[in-house]
Amino acid sequence: MVTGLNFPTREFSDGTNKVVHGEALSYLKSIPDNSVDLIFADPPYNIGKDFDGLTENWDEEHFLNWCYQWIDECYRILAPNGTFYLMNSTENMPFLDIWCRKSFFVRSRIVWSYDSSGVQAKKYFGSMYEPILMLTKNEKNYTFNADDILVEAKTGSKRKLIDYRKNPPQPYNTKKVPGNVWDFARVRFKMDEYENHPTQKPESLLERIILASSNVGDTVLDPFSGSFTTGSVAIKNNRKFIGIEVNEEYLKIGLRRLNIPSDYTEEELAKNKKRKTKNLSKRVREVSEATIKQASLI
Template structure:
């Protein structure tokens, strides 16, 4: 059973209480300062105050991060450039990736282009860091003998749908992140049993993912109502994460050799759908359409 710790408190205050180099991975989804209603007025500050707050909490985040640790920070377009500068220039973190999370629905605009993505910055504390590519590969489009059929690198543009209001796992939180998205960050940048910190826990997605992936996790959340909702969420039975990269259900073309096809199909669920039992039936329907094969009991 994963060791989960959820604290109701201010992120900066609680970070200052933590020992140095005690966390292996940080996944942070701070307020974007766009005036969202989190029930505490935390998302509407003067720009100077917001940037000062960002630098302060990131300074503490770097301090608590292990020497081989990684930090991912979500951010909207308005402050993403400032965030990058603070992480690299002010905090001295090492840039690794600028990930674009593309979602299928968003705010509509009549003047200008409607936003359809958020950004995720990946930095590490040093040049030494853990990254498990095999844990986050996506299925190949085609079978080729030269391809690694364990899968391809997912790249830095990811498609995950928002957790829509009709989804059974939808929480009463304005910026709930998809579990499949957080799953990829956790699998890539931590090992089982390591400690993952979410200093802005919100709807509790990071804790829920870590609970299922065997990571210890600590969440900090200012709103007591969200803390209570997360505790209820963690007590729910698990049937599969609430979202998935559509590529994970992709069935490679040209699996014409029976032995190769049989071996590949036997491995696909373990490689790509281990935490997505709710997507297996759809995958095998695709296999039947493409190759005329049904899943064996």
């Protein structure tokens, strides 16, 4: 929740796609009604993360009230057959779910499940997933391209079982529409898609959402663009993109990833990967320990 910052909103465009340096709620109010086909929103979770100098640590009531305002704006600008995907923390999602049900139809409650090699909670069960709401304006009329997101059906493709309920009996399908538990690895430092952002979402997750709930030529909006994965995947799949970002460092990531013209220099936009953690990798630790041991023997 970053409001009231004293800088003018700036827009950068290549004629088709747009990157906006500004505050989400303020800019959303300028977007026409029913003009966006797909919205993916991954806002701050208000759990104390530091986004390069902007730390999320706000009063819960004010935070939720801010969320309710921009969610209502998303409803206004979403096309009648459009879809809105909303991510947030396990702590906040119950409040947001109840608010969204006042205007949207909840089509799915998705769990993005992932493993973690980091330190986990020792006095309770640590969180290993993030919830995603799939919301539509219309109960039945909305875009869903099932054939574009099929995954392997293990019963049919591996076990080769026969479905005797059919007449005549037939092998089970080898492909199926994914369920609502999605297993995508988090973005790691060695991945090509890695950017200097503390909560970067994987391209594979956004690709499923974009292919399922938009068509070629549709407009995709991300009000909290961050690492601009949404925009990168949208453009690769021939969608139009509007991305809003309040942090200038992340804005520059978007301008580079989306190849949007700007007044920044090539050096200012250059990719310089930094680890999200100060912990050393296992390989580096082993090399360091061996060096120290060797030095002690001299």
